[in-house]
Amino acid sequence: MAVSGVTKSARRRLVWLGAMIVSIAALIGIGVATGSSATLTPKLALDLEGGTSIILSPVVAEGTVVSEKELQQAVGIIRQRVDSTGVSEAQVSTQGNNNIVVSIPGKPDDNTLKLIRSSAKLEFRAVIATNSGATTSVGGNGSSASPSASAKSGTKTSASPTDASDLNWVTPALQAKFDALDCSKQFREPGQVDDPAQPLITCDSSGYAKYILGPVEISGSDIANATSGTTTTSTGAQTNNWAVNLSFNDKGTKAFSAVTSRLYPLTDPRNRFAVTLDGYVITAPATQAVITNGDAQITGNFDQISSKSLADSLKYGSLPISFQVQSQENISATLGTEQLASGLLAGLIGLILVVIYSVFQYRGLAVVTIGSLVIAAVIAYVVIAFLSWRNGFRLSLSGVAGLIVAIGITADSFIVYFERVRDELRDGRPLNAAVESGWKRAIRTIIVSDGVSLLAAVVLFTLTVGSVQGFAYTLGLTTIIDLAVVMLFTHPMLQILAQTRFFASGHPWSGFDSKALGANYRGRMEFKTSARVTETKKAKASKEATKRQTLAERKAAQQAEGDN
Amino acid sequence: MSKFSELGNALYSGTRSIDFIGRRKVWYAIAAVMVALSVILPIARGGYNLGIEFKGGSEFRVSGVSSQPLTLATDAVHTVVSNVDVSVTKVGTDAIRIQTAQMKDVQSEGVRQALAKAYHVASNAVASSFVGPNWGADVTAKALTGLIVFIALAAVLMALYFRTLKMSLAAITSLAHDLVITAGIYGALGFEVTPAAVIGFLTILGYSLYDTVVVFDKIRENTFEVEFSETTTFGRQVNLAINQTLVRSINTSVVAVLPVAAILFIGATLLGAGTLRDISLALFIGIIVGTYSTIFIAAPMYSHLREGEPKYAKAAAKVNAAN
Secondary structure, X not given: OOOOHHHHHHHHHHXXXXXXHHHHHHHHHHHXXXXXXXXXXXXXXXXHHOEEEEEEEEEOOOOOOOOHHHHHHHHHHHHHHHHHOOOOOOEEEEXXXXXXXXXXXOOOOHHHHHHHHOOOOEEEXXXXXXXXXXXXXXXXXXXXXXXXXXXXXXXXXXXXXXXXXXXXXXXXXXXXXXXXXXXXXXXXXXXXXXXXXXXXXXXXXOOOOEEEEEEEEEEHHHEEEEEEEEEEOOOOOEEEEEEEEEEEOHHHHHHHHHHHHHHOOOOOOOOEEEEEEOOXXXXXXXXXXXXXXXXXXXXXXXXXXXXXXXXXXXXXXOOOOEEEEEEEEEEOHHHHHHXXXXXXXXXXXXXXXXXXXXXXXXXXXXXXXXXXXXXXXXXXXXXXXXXXXXXXXXXXXXXXXXHXXXXXXXXXXXXXXXXXXXXXXXXXXXXXXXXXXXXXXXXXXXXXXXXXXXXXXXXXXXXXXXXXXXXXXXXXXXXXXXXXXXXXXXXXXXXXXXXXXXXXXXXXXXXXXXXXXXXXXXXXXXXXXXXXXXXXXXXXXXXXXXXXXXXXXHHHHHHHHHHX | OHHHHHHHHHHHHOOOOOOOOOOHHHHHXXXXXXXXXXXXXXXXOOOOEEOHHHHOEEEEEEEOOOOOOOHHHHHHHHHHOOOOOOEEEEEOOOEEEEEEOOOOHHHHHHHHHHHHHHOOOOHHHEEEEEEOOHXXXXXXXXXXXXXXXXXXXXXXXXXXXXXXXXXXXXXXHHHHHHHHHHHHHHHXXXXXXXHHHHHHHHHHHHHHHHHHHHHHHHHHHHOOOHHHOOOOOHHHHHHHHHHHHHHHHHHHHHHHHHHHHHHHHHHHHHHEOOHHHHHHHHHHXXXXXXXXXXXXXXXXXXXXXXXXOHHHHHHHHHHHHHX
């Protein structure tokens, strides 16, 4: 059978489309086979899978903005906290430009929730008493640590304390509490807020040592920076000893200067100050110098990892932001499954309704509509599965809604095309010509109207947050898929079908029945006129028709006149 | 089909024509009344029915409830915190959702236990959560920014594509009409405004313009060089374009609305309150209003804006004189 050029090019485009789908599917297949995180089904968001989602927004002082970097650090802190509770597969991510979303599968226990919600607070307090000795010390650059013996102190007095290191802070009640404290057990409520003006009884984060600490003297927000590195000797040579370098801002420098001048002359443990993060002591170095320039160095038994970790804690804790919970949502796994099933059911019903309507409207052409929708669905499926593997995209309920809404919008572009072809048929063109000229006009309309949809999706995706984004994402994606399907499937299919007898002859069931379409132009110069049209109108119409003749028609008309 | 395609044929050839352009004063008047009602009715009702995401509050979900009465929940909440407004909704097939003003942690734990007892379910079948009052406002503020940016960009895009600002103006006006009326229907009927409803509302943006662009494309084609025609005028050509695309408009709208109706039906019957219902309800209203406004607002307004231009007015005067 001879294959026309049109059919060839149509087939080529169909092959391209097939190759595209197969290659994405193959990529996912390879991903699954090689054991990476690829899955055959798209990953589901929390509202379909069940779990808890918490949205945190930063609380910042008026007029200040949270920088991208600070937010990333905060994500780091929160991720650490969540991981520390043993919750697996928690996702912590930023949302928009200042929110943090924590998604936890299943239903987390109250402690985990409180831990996430509580804000990181880094504070400096003077040590009043402890049961353990200093393992680190702080001084200017070049000083080295000398762990000193432990000395438990607990003098009971009743006078009111005069400074933050005063033993008078230790009331009998406080002492009793300190004595009873067992660091191996949980002694603090997660998210507990301590009064900064009061002494604090706490343990270090490893649970070895317990402390009585004075009121807060410097807050973490006064730390300008913290880095880790090896120390240098007085001659400037590098040593193998790791240390944490700490620098303060103006306010911190003044405060730190005052603290070190007070602590330096005191004896251990009262010459030490403790840095607490969320109420736990992360380090409690002894003071070895009065530091007035705001640059301190903490030395001790550090290695590269532990010094880096302390520096990070000091730096992260110095974030000038705390978080408040904007929303917290629990979806049970049952409800998640139910929502997914309902979404899919709604999609199926929607699809069937669209199919029924297009059979009713377009008869045989409905085959093309159904085929195009199926192809679009297949592409949407593989692309989403691919994106959920490579980009961490997760399909949410609003995303599913976006996909279902897209069924209608995708089918709309077929309708625009079919109606165009029908218009061309009404103008008297044969089907294969109508398919082509209709396409030229329809594709412009389709591109610009899809362009508007895409614009809406992109704007919403960039400027909004959360579920709006999920919806915009799928809607934008399906708009692009729609364009691809119309160009690479619907048009070539119609071109091929136009060659078949069933469609070309305008079979009553083909949807291109020229009789039903009332093609009002039967041949050259033959316009079907309605009986209701008045004579003047008829004259006008033929005048208009003469004006609108094509060159060939005009020539033919002239010839006909010449023949007479 | 035959009847519908016959109608399509008649509309296409002009043997049957509905006068959309000539009666524009009627459409304008209807639109003005609708817009006015959309502003007045929600205010008269006492403002929008904002969801918990906008007011802030505590929410409890009890699963495994099957067919036990909803009033049990209200009573259970009141045993812990009296004098608090409680709204109970069925969610899905066997769960209920209880929303109250925001509670303290202790209170909400108490309510959780009370609900578990009232419905004879394990206490872990009751999930509690809360939403801060900023959440919905935050989403909406971002959505509004998106709305404004989109309208500006879409206006530019259309002006570039159609090579005339007047089409942009007419399209954006009809879009504004759609948004105001959809919001008005929401407010007037007291549908709950949730972030999901805001999503549906935003989707109208894309759809309403999509529909308008399809019709405008035909209008542009029909009015090409119409100023040289001796038989027809700008206004008549616009009217012809609306008539010719009428079947298309109806078909695209029906096809767009069918899946949305499916979501709405499934969402409302199977899931009750929730994302699916809220998205689709706004969209359902929006698509219908959007189709209406393309035909009755956007196109007549465009014709109105342009037919007064000297070249079209002169040509039209000549054509009318010849009749």
